[in-house]
Amino acid sequence: MHLMTPTPYRVRSPRPDQADxxxxxxxxxxxxxxxxxxxxxxxxxxxxxxxxxxxISGRTRSGGYAQTIRAVGAVSGALYRARPV
Known part of the structure; x- marks a missing residue:
């Protein structure tokens, strides 16, 4: 797969970090x-x-990515509210 081809990912576990x-x-x-x-x-x-x-904030134990999201706009707010699927 080419690096610029979109790859679907699942949210596995949102973990609160700070208030936002x-x-x-x-x-x-x-x-x-x-x-x-x-x-x-x-x-x-x-x-x-x-x-x-x-x-990318880091790797997870299962080999996934950890990404820290701060809710400051429409997209980051939607990602902040994302739930596992």
């Missing part, structure tokens, strides 16, 4: 998360709202 911040655990629908260098970001799409670039 959540850490989302994301896992790909198929396959494994590719490795990422420091300062890597992803473009995350919130269905029906839009997309934002969000830095």
């Amino acid at each position: 911040t959540v850490i989302l655990t994301l896992e790909p629908v198929e396959g494994a998360c590719p490795p990422f260098p420091p300062d890597q970001f992803t473009m995350i799409y919130a269905s029906g709202v839009g997309e934002n670039s969000i830095s």
